[in-house]
Amino acid sequence: MDSRQLRYFLAVVENGSVTRAAEVLYVAQPALSQSLRALEGELGVELFRRVPRGMELTDAGAALLGPARQVLQSSRRADEIVRxxxxxxxxxxxxxxxxxxxxxxxxxxxxxxxxxxxxxxxxxxxxxxxxxxxxxxxxxxxxxxxxxLPADDDKLSTRVLGRRRLLLGLPAEALHTQTATFPIDRLSELPLIAGPRGTAVRDEVERACAQHGFSPNVAVEVEHEHNVYLLVEAGAGAAFLTDSEARRAERRGVRVMRTEPELGHDYGVxxxxxxxxxxxxxxxxxxxxxxxxxxxx
Structure with missing residues (x-):
């Protein structure tokens, strides 16, 4: 197994077919196909199965992805030093x-x-x-x-750079209270707009609510949390916003409040x-x- 074979293997994965991979690599398609067959022969497994849309990874091919990228990165790092x-x-x-x-x-x-x-x-x-x-x-x-942060993988090294505060954005007409903060234990009264579970903001809100004995009332779930303040402005519900999002939201008439206790999470390298x-x-x-x-x- 050599780096050229692994580079060809990854090109097929990333481009979905031998034909497109050969075009990207500027090599002849038969040479690329022969290299892949040789790699499969050395490993004693099939790496791809042919499907109507092109090439699909087998389980063995999927297992090779990470190691192949690491080998090429190591090879590339050696080239960097030499050059x-x-x-x-x-x-x-x-x-x-x-x-x-x-x-x-x-x-x-x-x-x-x-x-x-x-x-x-x-x-x-x-x-x-x-x-x-x-x-x-x-x-x-x-x-x-x-x-x-923190990272879920203890094998990764991290360094905290700062903390991102979360503010509660509400449609302008949602509340008439003049209080400066919104108690977390009242959050169940509000329909929330949030990203899916596993995203930083959603997980922080879930933890805060669980500490007060309830689950948040997520009425609208969005894949991408940026620009969620536009949904708040339209009246679809309330949402937790970062400082920069909160500033943009306030300029559009969204009411922004601090919560008690305040929510936020660390970020870093x-x-x-x-x-x-x-x-x-x-x-x-x-x-x-x-x-x-x-x-x-």
Missing amino acids: GIATLENGWLDVASPPDLAVEPLASLVAQFRAQYPGVWVNLMDPGPNAGVETLLRTARCEVGIDY VFRSGPLSPAAAAFAALATGSAPGERHA
Whole structure:
């Protein structure tokens, strides 16, 4: 098994067919097919099954995905050192983040990183509603991310960068009370708009309500929580908003209140296990204010 075979294997996975993978790689289709057959022969398993839409991974193929990406990353890291990319005159950096943290703090961190290392290409990755930053780290899709903490995987290294406060946004006509805060134990009175279970805000709200002996009344569930304040403005229900979302919501007439107790969660840098590439190590050092290569538990 060599890195070329693994690169061809991943290209077929990512493009869905041998034909499209060959076009992307600029290789002849028969050569790519022969390489895949040779890889399957070495491993003694079938990696793909043919379906009407192209190629579909077998269980064995799915098991190879993570190791294949790690092998190619290790190979790429060796090439970086040999070619002098360790000096960060060029190279690339993959950083994963949920959409709300991509606005802040990730945007300013990337701006600082680019100012210091203008030759490094940066790829900002959105894990999407059905995955997560930790999933991308564990499967070697990236080496570093900005995410809510604590991390579920104790093999990942983390460093807290700050805390994101959650404020309650309500339609302007929802309440006529003049109190400055809204008690959490009254939250059951409100229809809520929330992301699915497993998202940071939804889980924080679920925990807070459970501590008061009830479950939140989620009336509208949305896959993507950003711009949820537009649903609040339209009168679909109340929702918990980050500070930046709350400011936008208030400008549109949404009533924003603090809760008692106040809700929020820490966020920070999350590192993939193992040695980091030069670009990932430099980004982590910039974010945490530590020396390049220093790790945090």
